[in-house]
Amino acid sequence: MLEIKGINSFYGKAHVLNDLSFDVARGQVVALLGRNGAGKTTTMKSVMQLVVPQTGSVTFQDIDITRMPPHKVAKMGLGYVPEERRIFTDLTVMENLEVGRQPEREGTVKWSEDMLFDMFPNLAERRTNRGKELSGGEQQMLTIARTLMGNPSLILLDEPSEGIAPVIVEEMARVILRLKKDGLTVLLSEQNLHFAQAVADRVVIVESGTAKYKGTLAELNAQPDVRDTYLSV
Amino acid sequence: MGFFIAQILTGLANASALFMVASGLSLIFGVTRIVNFAHGSFYMLGAYVGYSFMQVLPGAWGFWTSILLAGLVVGIIGIVVEMLVLRPVYKAPELFQLVATFGVILVVQDLTLLIWGADDFLGPRAPGLKGIIRIMGEPVPKYDLALIALTPFVAFALWWLITKTRTGILVRAATQDREMVGALGVNQAWLFTGVFFLGCALAGLGGAVQLPKGGADLLMDFNILSAIFVVVVIGGMGSLPGAYVAAVLISVLNVFGVNYLPQSTLALMFVVMVVVLIFRPFGLFGREEVAGEHGQVGEPERPIKPAGQTARMIVMAGLVLLAFLPLIGDSFLLVLITDIAIFCLFAASLHFLLGLGGLVSFGHAAYFGGGAYAAALLVTYAGTPMELALILAPLAAGLTAIIFGWVCLRLTGVYFAMLTLAFAQLLWSLVFQWGDFTGGDDGLVDIWPSEWASGTTTFYYLALVLCIGGIIILRHTAHAPFGYALRGARDSARQAEATGINTKHVQWVAFGFAGAMAGIAGGLFVFSKGSIFPNELEIARSFDALIVVFLGGVKTLAGGVVGGAALEGAKDYITRFEYWRLLLGLLIIFVVIVAPDGIAGTLRKWAEKIGLMKREDQA
Numbered sequence: 147m148l149e150i151k152g153i154n155s156f157y158g159k160a161h162v163l164n165d166l167s168f169d170v171a172r173g174q175v176v177a178l179l180g181r182n183g184a185g186k187t188t189t190m191k192s193v194m195q196l197v198v199p200q201t202g203s204v205t206f207q208d209i210d211i212t213r214m215p216p217h218k219v220a221k222m223g224l225g226y227v228p229e230e231r232r233i234f235t236d237l238t239v240m241e242n243l244e245v246g247r248q249p250e251r252e253g254t255v256k257w258s259e260d261m262l263f264d265m266f267p268n269l270a271e272r273r274t275n276r277g278k279e280l281s282g283g284e285q286q287m288l289t290i291a292r293t294l295m296g297n298p299s300l301i302l303l304d305e306p307s308e309g310i311a312p313v314i315v316e317e318m319a320r321v322i323l324r325l326k327k328d329g330l331t332v333l334l335s336e337q338n339l340h341f342a343q344a345v346a347d348r349v350v351i352v353e354s355g356t357a358k359y360k361g362t363l364a365e366l367n368a369q370p371d372v373r374d375t376y377l378s379v
Numbered sequence: 380m381g382f383f384i385a386q387i388l389t390g391l392a393n394a395s396a397l398f399m400v401a402s403g404l405s406l407i408f409g410v411t412r413i414v415n416f417a418h419g420s421f422y423m424l425g426a427y428v429g430y431s432f433m434q435v436l437p438g439a440w441g442f443w444t445s446i447l448l449a450g451l452v453v454g455i456i457g458i459v460v461e462m463l464v465l466r467p468v469y470k471a472p473e474l475f476q477l478v479a480t481f482g483v484i485l486v487v488q489d490l491t492l493l494i495w496g497a498d499d500f501l502g503p504r505a506p507g508l509k510g511i512i513r514i515m516g517e518p519v520p521k522y523d524l525a526l527i528a529l530t531p532f533v534a535f536a537l538w539w540l541i542t543k544t545r546t547g548i549l550v551r552a553a554t555q556d557r558e559m560v561g562a563l564g565v566n567q568a569w570l571f572t573g574v575f576f577l578g579c580a581l582a583g584l585g586g587a588v589q590l591p592k593g594g595a596d597l598l599m600d601f602n603i604l605s606a607i608f609v610v611v612v613i614g615g616m617g618s619l620p621g622a623y624v625a626a627v628l629i630s631v632l633n634v635f636g637v638n639y640l641p642q643s644t645l646a647l648m649f650v651v652m653v654v655v656l657i658f659r660p661f662g663l664f665g666r667e668e669v670a671g672e673h674g675q676v677g678e679p680e681r682p683i684k685p686a687g688q689t690a691r692m693i694v695m696a697g698l699v700l701l702a703f704l705p706l707i708g709d710s711f712l713l714v715l716i717t718d719i720a721i722f723c724l725f726a727a728s729l730h731f732l733l734g735l736g737g738l739v740s741f742g743h744a745a746y747f748g749g750g751a752y753a754a755a756l757l758v759t760y761a762g763t764p765m766e767l768a769l770i771l772a773p774l775a776a777g778l779t780a781i782i783f784g785w786v787c788l789r790l791t792g793v794y795f796a797m798l799t800l801a802f803a804q805l806l807w808s809l810v811f812q813w814g815d816f817t818g819g820d821d822g823l824v825d826i827w828p829s830e831w832a833s834g835t836t837t838f839y840y841l842a843l844v845l846c847i848g849g850i851i852i853l854r855h856t857a858h859a860p861f862g863y864a865l866r867g868a869r870d871s872a873r874q875a876e877a878t879g880i881n882t883k884h885v886q887w888v889a890f891g892f893a894g895a896m897a898g899i900a901g902g903l904f905v906f907s908k909g910s911i912f913p914n915e916l917e918i919a920r921s922f923d924a925l926i927v928v929f930l931g932g933v934k935t936l937a938g939g940v941v942g943g944a945a946l947e948g949a950k951d952y953i954t955r956f957e958y959w960r961l962l963l964g965l966l967i968i969f970v971v972i973v974a975p976d977g978i979a980g981t982l983r984k985w986a987e988k989i990g991l992m993k994r995e996d997q998a
Contacts, residue, residue, distance in 0.1 A: 194562055220564035232559045234552045244545060245552045246563045296564050 147172040147331055148193070148300055153202030155185075155192045155355075162188045163199065164355040170300070170333050175326050177346035177363075178335040179377055185355040186335035187229055190304045193333070194226045195219050206300070223251055225298030229305045229335075231289045235278035239269055242277055242288055246295035254299045255328050262291040265321060283314035290321065301325065303334035307341045319344045339377055351376045381515030386638065388514070390631030392523035395530040396589040398626035400603060401610040402537060402619050403581030409554045409617030410574045413465060413476045414793055417483035418607060419600035421579045425453045425586025426595035427491060430500050433590070439506040446587040453583025454576040461575040466568070467972045473793070474739055478929045479971040481922055484600060485964030492597060493958065499597075502590030522591050529588070533581075534623050541619065550574060554617060601918065605804050609652045612797045615665020624663060643812065649805040653786060656798060660790055701843060705836045713839045715951060717907055720846040721900050723943035726927045727850045728896035730939025733928055735857055736889045737869030738788075741796045742803025743897060743924050745783065748916030750776035750898025751905040752810060755823040765829040765906055769845070772902030773895040779806070780894020784887050800918065807916040822912035826905055842903050849896050850940055856892070857936060865889050930970055932977025941979040 148170040155163040162185050170176045178186050191197040193204055195216050203212045211219050220226065234242050243259055250256045263270035266287040272280060280288060286306065293301060303322070307315045315338075322332060322345045336342045342349060342363070349366050351359040353376050359366070366372060404418045432445035460483055468476050508525050511518040541547040553560045553570055561567045586599070593599075610629055614621025629648050636647045643650075655663065686694065705713060729743045753775035757763035763771070783802040787795055810817045817823065832838050856862050867875035868882035875882050905911045914920065923946075931942020953959045974981045 196558060196562060215561070215566075215568075216558070217561045217564050217566045220562055226562045228559065228562070232556055234555050234559075236555060237548065237551060241548045241551075244548050245560060245565070247545075248564050292563065 147207060148333065149203075149205040150189070150193065151203050151205070153192055153199035153204065155188050155197050155199045157188075157197070162355050163192060165202070166352065166355055166357055167202075168350045168357050168360055170331060172331055173326070173329060174347045175322065175332040175334070175345050177342035177349045178333065178352060179337070179339065179342060179349050180335075180352040181377070182337065184352045186352060187304055188355070189352065190226070190228075190302050190333075190335060193219075193302060194224065196226075220296060220298075221248065223254065223297070223299040225293035225296055225301040227289050227293050227301065227303045227306065229308065231285045233277040233280075233285050233288050233292070236276060238276055239273045239280070239288060242292050243295050246292035248296035251297045251299065254297045255330070256297055257294045259295075262294060265324065266291055283310045283317075286310055286314065286318070287321075294325075298330070300331040300333065303332060305335055305337065307336065307338050315341060337377075339373070381517040384515060385517035385519055386634050387631055388519050388523060388527065390634040391530075391627060392520075392526040392592075392630075393634065394623075394626040394630035395526040396585040396592075397603075397606060397610060397630055398530055398623050399533060399585035399588065400582045401607040401614070401626055402534075402622040403578035403585070404607050405611045405614070405617055405619065405622045406537075406550075406581070407575055407578035408611070408793075410550055411465070411469065411571050412473075413469075413480070414473070414796075415578070416477055416480040416604070417460070417487065417600075418578075418582055419602070419604040420484050420487035421453050421457060421582035422586040422603050422607075423491065423595070423597070423599040424456060424487060425449045425583030426502075426590055426593075426599060427495050427500075427586075428452045428583065429587025429590055430502065430595050431495075433503050442503070442506050446584060449587035450580040450584035453586070454580030457575050457579025457582075458572055460579075461572050464968055464972075465571075465575070469571070471971070471975060472933075474733070474925075474929060474933060475971050475975055477739075478926060479968055481926065482964040482967035482971065485960040485967070487964075488597065488600065489958045489961035489964070493961075495595075497597065500595040502592065502594040504591045508591075526588065530623075533584075534619070537581075537619055546573070605800070605918065606648065608797055609648045609801065611662075612794065612801075613652050613655045613662055615662030616793060618662065618664035621662055621664030643808075646805050646808040646812070649801045649808070652801050653798070653805075656790065656794065657786065661794065698847070705839060710835045713835050714907075715948070717839050717842045719944050719947040720842050721903050721907065722927070722947040723940045724846040724849045724903075725897050725900040726924050726931070726943035727853050727939040728893045728900070729924045730928045730931070730933070731853050731857070731896070732889060732893045733925075734933050734936070734938060735862060735869065736865050736886055736893075738886060738890065739792075739796045740787075740890075740893075740921075741800035741918075741925070742783075742921050743799075743893075744916050744918070744920035745799075745803035745806045746776040746780050746894035746897035747901040747904070747924075748810075748911075748913075748920065749779045749806060749894075750901030751911045751915055752817065752823075752901075753898070754902040754905045755826050755911045756817070758826045759823050765827075765832065769899070769902045769906070772905075773898035776898020776901060777891045777895030780897075781887070781891040784890035784894070788883055788886055788890065800921070803916065803921055804918065807913055807918075810916055811913045817913075820913060822910055824910040826911070827909050828906045832906075838907060842907065845899055845903060849899050853896060854936060861885070861888070926967060930967070930977055932980035935977065935979035935983060937979045938977055941982075942977065945978055 150169070151167050152165045153163055154161065154165060166185070166189060178189060180186050188197055192199050195211065195214055198213055203210055205211065206222060206224060209222070211222065234245065237245070240259070243262065263273070268284055269287055269291060272284065277285065277288065306318050319341060322334070326332060346363055348360070348362050350357050351372070358376055359372050400418065400422045404415060407413060407415050429445050429449035432448050433442060436445050464479050464483060465476070468479050505522050505525065508521040511520050512524065541550060549560060549565055549570055553567055557567050606629065610622055610625040613628065614625035629651065632647055632651060633644060636644045640647070701716065704716065725747050729740065732738045732740050732743070750772040754768040754772040757768045757771060783799070787798040787802065790798055811819060813819070827833060828838055832841050864875065864880045864885045867878070867880055868885050872882045901915070904915070927942040927946045928939050929942070930946060931938035931940065953962060956962060970977070976984065
């Protein structure tokens with residue numbers, strides 16, 4: 147569904163992604179694992195074309211989306227949930243959801259505010275609150291809900307478990323599994339191996355902007371040396 | 380009592396157009412983060428376009444339709460400007476955007492002159508609203524009452540658009556995080572264009588709606604500019620209710636000012652602004668600007684280093700040429716070079732603040748004109764000899780800069796720029812309106828150099844020595860520890876603070892120092908011309924310097940000097956054309972989009988390409 151082929155991305159002169167390649171198949175949850183600074187966030191941004199790869203290509207549903215403006219990428223059904231959450235703090239919860247709204251798309255779940263409030267009951271109570279009045283966990287929920295309003299077929303979750311309380315992390319895992327059941331494809335980046343264990347089908351380990359390991363979760367668990375080399379567990 | 384109420388009504392009516400124009404500016408700033416200096420030009424266009432429509436469309440129906448059409452047409456012009464001029468510079472540093480919009484001002488000025496001619500138009504009176512109504516015995520024009528009634532509708536429509544519609548939600552979201560809005564599937568390019576259309580249409584409406592009160596003339600653009608900036612800054616950048624409250628506040632105060640303090644009308648609004656900003660640094664309804672949100676983009680700043688051998692040789696050769704110039708050149712050339720040298724020092728002092736300090740001052744003319752006026756006043760009232768006046772001029776300018784800087788440096792970014800502009804305007808209005816002391820519009824004349832320096836050649840040498848000396852001191856300071864501290868404060872205030880640099884203090888000293896240097900230029904200027912007029916303190920003068928620094932190249936140490944020499948030299952030729960503003964405006968826009976490194980920066984790149992200079996990464 148999503149193919150990343152040999153992309154090289156830069157921040158100014160810093161070479162962040164180095165011939166990175168991997169695929170995400172429809173209906174799967176793929177976890178991008180790696181240490182801080184390995185290039186996980188840049189990968190996400192390169193898929194969204196927020197950082198434009200200088201070489202290589204990103205293909206989504208058999209269409210080359212490299213160098214496409216981000217808003218068109220989003221319109222094709224790629225939903226992006228950034229690491230820093232980036233909710234609109236001066237807008238209410240309802241207004242934040244409105245920004246994410248996109249027309250219905252064939253073959254994906256059509257989300258409505260009520261369905262989302264069903265999934266995130268905490269947000270339902272706060273629908274008229276401004277973004278800045280929410281807790282960190284609520285903000286994280288809102289970012290996901292906002293992206294779902296665009297009825298994506300693939301969602302990019304950048305470090306969803308970062309900086310939130312353990313209880314919420316559990317809820318996050320529950321949400322991801324629920325989305326998977328609804329047919330959504332998920333690419334998430336993580337430093338937390340335990341969280342990835344709970345939700346992912348496959349893992350890609352990145353180190354210095356290169357994919358060092360690709361395989362299923364079961365295969366990774368059978369190779370503790372790989373784990374110890376690339377992940378600080 | 381009747382008089383009092385009539386005054387308030389007049390103020391409210393005046394607030395109407397002011398609010399429309401200012402809310403448009405505020406809206407555009409809120410979403411695009413561009414301070415649209417050309418906003419006054421759209422207001423002026425609105426008046427002219429509205430006037431033309433009113434000539435064709437008859438009756439009350441025609442009058443109001445003309446106003447709406449003026450808004451629409453100006454909005455469409457706004458779209459063209461946005462797509463051609465602003466789209467390429469959205470990602471550029473703030474200064475580039477400002478300069479680009481300044482280019483638009485020049486282009487619009489000359490196009491208006493070309494289309495409508497130089498004569499002022501008296502606005503047609505509104506059909507059906509020509510008379511007056513007596514309120515408690517005082518006459519109030521009917522049209523004023525119509526304006527007072529109209530404004531809340533415009534304000535309400537805007538409020539509804541911004542708070543209740545999907546477009547408004549997207550606009551507010553984009554105000555905060557454009558990239559994220561794009562990543563959620565919204566084409567923000569069109570959102571920006573839409574906002575620019577709306578903002579310009581509001582300016583056009585404002586221009587057309589004030590026709591029966593003020594007519595249309597070619598000075599409208601600059602005349603309203605400071606007022607709308609004051610309104611937007613007092614209200615808070617990006618806040619519509621703020622713009623309304625501030626427009627009313629300023630207009631009402633102004634009407635009372637005219638009656639009770641006629642000497643102070645121009646200064647009054649700036650005083651209000653300064654007072655508001657001291658207590659509420661981000662305006663009445665504004666919120667804090669997040670620093671670094673739209674900071675330096677693109678290539679990282681190169682380290683500044685002393686000139687290399689080749690560069691030194693070229694400069695030395697130039698200086699030798701200048702030294703022997705009186706032997707070969709005629710006195711016209713000497714006067715021209717004197718002007719250029721003075722302007723170069725002025726530009727270099729602004730470049731010091733802007734390039735090294737990152738302090739975008741919009742009111743640098745205050746210190747140039749301030750120095751000039753200090754010298755002129757000393758000569759006129761105390762018979763001070765030139766030598767002493769030239770020493771006291773920079774002291775006075777520096778002192779002024781220290782006082783103004785103390786207030787301005789409490790703020791950063793756009794608010795800092797606005798405050799420097801306000802102080803410069805304050806000084807200008809003081810000089811302009813305090814005619815008994817400063818000569819007002821007639822200026823001060825008969826200020827000539829001492830006997831020994833009165834010859835063209837001698838004064839040429841004097842100016843050359845002082846200006847080049849000043850420029851060398853400025854350059855030297857850039858390489859001194861103080862220069863390092865200043866650049867540190869520019870690049871990362873927090874980190875500089877953490878290493879023990881008192882950043883505010885360093886910036887304050889730099890502000891005073893640059894002011895004093897501009898004061899030397901001002902002092903020389905007054906003696907070279909023999910007279911001084913308030914226009915040396917005008918916004919346009921400050922902008923001259925900004926443009927020069929920009930054209931020269933902000934990031935290059937030589938930028939100010941190179942730009943100053945190029946522009947002042949070219950001006951002599953370019954102003955011989957009838958439509959030189961148009962040319963200059965187009966040139967500025969061209970440079971912003973095509974050669975954003977400026978003259979010095981572009982030359983350096985060429986030199987590196989052909990191997991004349993070593994590249995940074997090879998050196």
